[in-house]
Amino acid sequence: MPKHSCAKCDGGDITRRGFMQVGSLGLLGLGLGQYLQVSEALANSGVVVGKPKANACILLWLEGGPSQMDTWDPKPKNSGFKPIATNVDGIQISEILPGTAKHMDKLSLIRSMHTEESNHPQGTFYAMTGHRPNVAMKFPSIGSIICNETAPRNELPQHVLVPTPWEADFFDYRDAFGGGFLGKHDAMVMPDPSKEDFSVPDLVLPKSVTSDVIQHRQSFMNVVDQHFRRKEKLAEFGMMDDLNQKALSMLMSPEVKKAFDLSEEDEKTKDAYGRNRVGQSVLLARRLVERGCRFVTAAGYSHGQWDTHGDNDQRLRDELAPTLDRTLPTLLQDLDQRGLLETTVVLVMGEFGRTPDINPGHGRDHYPECWSLAIGGGGISGGQVIGASDERGAHVTERMTSMGDVFATIYKAFGIDFTKTYMTPIGRPIYLANALGDVQGQPITELI
């Protein structure tokens, strides 16, 4: 039964009137069930009690959509792979992820994800925003919402996507990582960090341009711009001055330069993460959150790499699981050793899961109905399993979870009021954490 949440009756602002409204629902002839749901919403207030732990998030993006029954939700009767034990009693995952199994205490698994889009572009948009794409409105992504709700940690770009795996299409994948109608906090896109010539565009001074030159240029510009600016004044000009100042301090800052400089990482660490796009993207993500970024999506897998329509088992065994099972445990261990796991949310997912049925090409197709993801760190507890699916991994049997619930959990970890709504430019209120049926998502209380 869909809930009928009310934008004005958000738990964050519990007033007498809020309670009155709850009462009024009953009188309108609505059932007790709804009354209880609203009461629960009130109890589960968006007001954060205690100090939030998370200050950054790394999303390890499994581009194309991983097969749930062959990874986090093993189904011996419906998978070519066996389940293996992990370092947490009672939790089993697929045998192709033995390295990750040793760190299960740091990650929890949600085996009851249910989403609504079964194509890659729309699915990606849905996974990152909690909304189906809509021509009338561009919704902000979780990364941009977190940046919008928190102050910048320092002068580093706060929202980063490294790198971009997508080729051009009908749909612009960048929208899924953008600020949408917020008009800001789009993810800054990095090139592939595993390339020899990796450097961030426009962040490093060309060799011939010294800081002296930059200063001269500024003073020449000040001379020629005075004439015009004395006469015409726009609010925008001041904003541009601020941006220029910010850009200048970013360029001149050794800290910023350092954050993007992978050569500062020792060779052993680079090896441990994996000398490929996936490994180096995740390594850069760790460097960036360590130095002040808020939300980094490590999207090192190429366009559709997890999209195993053919030879599902072989590709998982030979190509996909090995990279993931090298990089992910390394990241968890590395964050832990640096004391960053306490403050960094790690989210591992793709845009949907895969069909319980095997197609004639030995592959599995797109499946948003029931899938799994892994989450931990930043105050979100590891070593737990949320929800369950049937024995084929086809349907959610326990605790259906939507993107909005995952988002609410992450917001709560950051100390962001997850019950908040944004008013869009066309006057439609939008939940920060939008769950199935356009209702407010709820944090997963077992995890936080």
Next chain:
Amino acid sequence: MQRFHNNDNNDTARSRRLRPLGVAALWVVVFLIPPVLSSHADPAEPENQLLSVRVIPEEVDLWGAGAAQRIVVLGQFADGMRRDVSDQAEITVSNPECVRLGESRRIIALTDGEVVLTATVAGRSASAQVRVQGSRQQRPFSFQRDIGSIFTKNGCNTTDCHGGVKGKGGFKLSLNAVLPKDDYHWIIEGGTFQVLTDEVEGERVPRISLEEPEKSLLLQKPTFEVAHGGGERFKVGSDDYRTILDWIRAGAPYGEESGDSVKIEGLELFPREAVLGLDGKYQLLVTAVLSNGRREDATDQALYTSNNKDVAKVSQGGMVEAVKTGETAVMVRAAGHAASATFGVIADPIADYPEIPRHNFIDEHVFAKLEKFNIVPSEPCGDEQFLRRACLDVAGMLPPPERVRQFFADPDPNKRAKLIEVLLGSPEYVEYWTFRFADIYRVAYYSVFSAKGTHAYWQWLRENIQSNKPYDQIAREKLACQGPRGATGHYHIDRPPEDMMSEEVRVLLGRRFDCAQCHNHPYEAWSQNQFWGLTAFFGRLTEIGQYSKGIIVDLPGGHRDRGMGGPILHPRNNQEVQPTFLDGRILPDEKRRDPRMELADWMVSHPYFAEATVNRMWGYFFGRGIVDPVDDFRSTNPPTHPELLAELAADFVEHGYDLKHLIRRIVSSRTYQLSGVPNETNRDDQINYSHALARRLDAEVLLDAISEVTGVPEVFNHESGGGIAPPGTRAVNLIETDTYPSRFLDIHGRPDRLNVPERDGKANILQAMHMLVGSTFHDKLGGEGGRLDRLIKSEAPDAEIIEELCLAALTRQPTADERSALLAMLAAQPDRPQALEDVLWGLISSREFTYNH
């Protein structure tokens, strides 16, 4: 049903309660006035004398028993202001048998006849003709008019309450009672509305009780007898309460079917535009225009909201009061319709407002409003600004230095008009406007996945711009075309028909329909049915062959196997939707062979088309539309200059939808040619065109300008190794712009053209970083064979180089101060080429360069 047959429920109820007074009022036809006049009208202040008064409306037709009309008395004062002096007016009627005066200066019909109404203020009087007809005929009850209007005026059915998309607290009403049958249904049947399906959620408990009418939720909620999230809307025993209670007691009938009876076709407001002093106020009058040609006062049935309450506030009864200087629209909603009036609040009127010359009708409208609003336009701009502005706006490029010198030297007083003609006839005009329309018509590789197809579409567009084909024909071809790639270059088999439809409505009619895809539009009287009715015109569209061989045709079955075409089903009930025009006309069967042609004919001849087109074009020249955003026409987003918009549209139609004519009109106006330097009166004005507002150059134009000034063309590399675009290709000339990656263009807001483009021209940090160290700036400054390189090699002295660069970048000579400062700074630098590069960087990074002003 007797109780509901009265046109004036409120008044009946009131007179019932106040019978003794009411009877007395019949005989007291002289409305006593407070003797104190406001300071503005104080006769002791000779400069602010009341010159004359007017009664609004000047002719009143009252039809039906108890029909009523509010009147307003306006005073014209010596300071040029009109003020509402109603509350100081003494009002008499020539025949008190015929009408009586009610509260708030309402004249109420008694018996048939004609009456002269006279209003007198401080010795000045004016009169109005009142005619009463049908005073013995009771008006039949109508749910929409009699009950729905109560929801509207109490704000029950607004977007943020029960009129919202989902309703509120499970109870859904249509916005402004636009769908009375649905409202009636939810009240009588009960149940909770769901957005995406026709199914009702929850138990069906009626919201009225025929057994115990007072216990009806419909009464207990708004009176707060039971908890109500919206608080108390009216009191037990109030007129509205009684009307609803009486209605329930009478069995809660629906009354007259709206189909058989008189419909309300629209609202008229008086005034549509007015200026208030800081202590001013003004009573709005709302008139409902009925389908039978009659008019009815709806002032008391309307909901009023001020868009900017800091400027002026509005009372429940429509009294607007000034708060501080500025301009705001007041929205009026009644009986399923919405309209708006503009109010300006000004400080002391300017005593000797200057005479401003007019070039054409654009200036008439713009300057008339400015004068009314107490704003003096800036001086006309100088030749250098005009040259730069016109070249950028008409041809998308900067004038080269020789052209600048020529223009300055030309003594011809008509040289501006001559320049406009030169620009309109230039090849750059064709390139620039092809680019502009390629943007909104979406010429993009990734919309059809075919280079050949994209080229054919671009070529079609270019030829039309070149031959200056009437714009209605261009639009008609674009919408209706069938056949191989060309005008069909924006149709693709995988694009859902509803997206195609809403794109055409947005681009050609300037309306955003998208919200109505899933639910009735939250602000407008646009229903989901209308959305799908228009979509059905695209139900036959299909594509034979693919990619470059793709042929777009309309076939009876559409292309069902590709999930496209075939019958269009309504998402709420899965019923087939017939192609239906916005006005509800269904396309007859015999005309369905070529439905898109029928739709195109209807669209381009609709008044929306011309006004949306001129508004979009206007936006290119002023940085904002008369309705802004340019494609967001709606009653709650009113035009700043409605008469100007109407005349521009009429002029455009009259001149055969001639784009060049329209551009000529705009750039010839004095309004367009005003300077950007503000004066004391217009500094804060952002919307009335009192001075030119600087506009950032769009990505492609800015990049081309940088290439032009530096003399180093941009090289565009195709994304997948398709080689480079032909050498010298300017950014505006990239045909498949979406296949040429460019950091500069992308961070400056180039749209990908995969949806109706919305350019994001805002400044951002990436631009600032790119400007400081990016290749576009850095590599071009001293590039070999570039402007600076040539000047240095020609051994030109510093002064000459500075002048040349200034002319190229800023369309002006350096000032004496700039010249000496730059020369001194250059002299202090050991590395001359580097220092000159830095000067050039300063020029192309300056606001003066990156803005059109």
